[in-house]
Amino acid sequence: MFAEVLTIGDELLTGHTVDSNSAFIASKLTEQGYWVRRITTVGDDVEEIKAVVGEILARKPEVLVISGGLGPTHDDVTMLAVAEALGRKLVLCEKCLERIKAFYEKLYSEGYIDDPSLNEGRKKMAYLPEGAEPLENTGGAAPGAFIEHKGVKIFVLPGMPREMKAMLEKEVLPRLGRRKFLQRKFLAEITDESKLAPILREALERFNVRIHSSPKGFGKYIGLIIFAEDEGELEKTVEYLESRGIRLEEA
């Protein structure tokens, strides 16, 4: 029941841009009940993307969300690379082409661009891997794609945060199943987090939960996040921690 996230863009690998997309995607997947097991970032390079998509598929996640590299320029190669990784052809999505045409005509009529015609780069965005379902982009030209491949739900989204977020909320999340695990955040009152270690270890042995702790400086509060598949296990863990003298406050 796990998911992976793949973000694509040279600007992420040079550190010019902080990859906030993957955190946004991961938080939404986590809320939806998925355990995000790995986030990977590679550049705008067909061979790199192909390689990493192949590696991810071999780990058999339930869901793979890919973001970035759908635009009209020479370095936007994500759809091509994904198609190649899946052994599928890129095929023209007529509906997408109509949508792209209308998009540029609207920009032209509003004076944003001086040529509304469908040049090579703009047409490129209408090609999706064979068998993909197009995902609507309410904020830009490039459609996304949803592909079910050997049991993995693959979503390919744009990299522009505004476009990616809208597509994730409107097109991706409704296609995913219901919440499968719970998480609850607490502030634990204790002088130093190293004192927590033995108590948390005992809790992990007793209950079917995962616990993440993070220091809040050297003050007396430690942030705890408890993950469980079952409300009962989560409750029992909280009771146990409190019985061991840790004061928990829901955060």
Add this chain to the structure above:
Amino acid sequence: MFAEVLTIGDELLTGHTVDSNSAFIASKLTEQGYWVRRITTVGDDVEEIKAVVGEILARKPEVLVISGGLGPTHDDVTMLAVAEALGRKLVLCEKCLERIKAFYEKLYSEGYIDDPSLNEGRKKMAYLPEGAEPLENTGGAAPGAFIEHKGVKIFVLPGMPREMKAMLEKEVLPRLGRRKFLQRKFLAEITDESKLAPILREALERFNVRIHSSPKGFGKYIGLIIFAEDEGELEKTVEYLESRGIRLEEA
């Protein structure tokens, strides 16, 4: 001549924290002349970390920078996992233990903590993979580690940004070689980036450079970053683009 970055932390996979560390590390490596080829994030899990370190080493980067999971709690398992991935034992670094002891004694004397003693969690931080050189942490308790393993320079740094940044600047960068490739940022004046595509493709065929373009909305400026190993190739590329009617302004 490439590098990889690995960030570790459950809070990154749940989206609770945006991973700005990897961008910082990537920008410093890029400035130093390294091509960062991939960034990976996994959780605080020994098996996951072992697996991903093994995969990265198999790709034979020159440099691997790992950040996160060096603290005193049960979920800080990075040093153990790295040691296991490399087939090395964890061994006590006496000098590190002294340093950790002094660190907690100072915090105690300043009234930040109520017990300066070296409990299990605090002692744990003094264990490094056999053969590692400790890296000084000027802002926290946990030392980092520098390990040369089968031609890969591996640096293990804390996840707290303040500690990580200081260690990267003071301990990692001085151990890396000089600048090996150049990058220059431009603003290209053009109505729409899809018009750039054929011209950029021609430049890529002619010169030994990499070019990244990113739209700045739908205005008339496109951001370009040109990467080259050689100043001459970079200059020739700029001249060529200008000869094709693209106005470039250094950004």
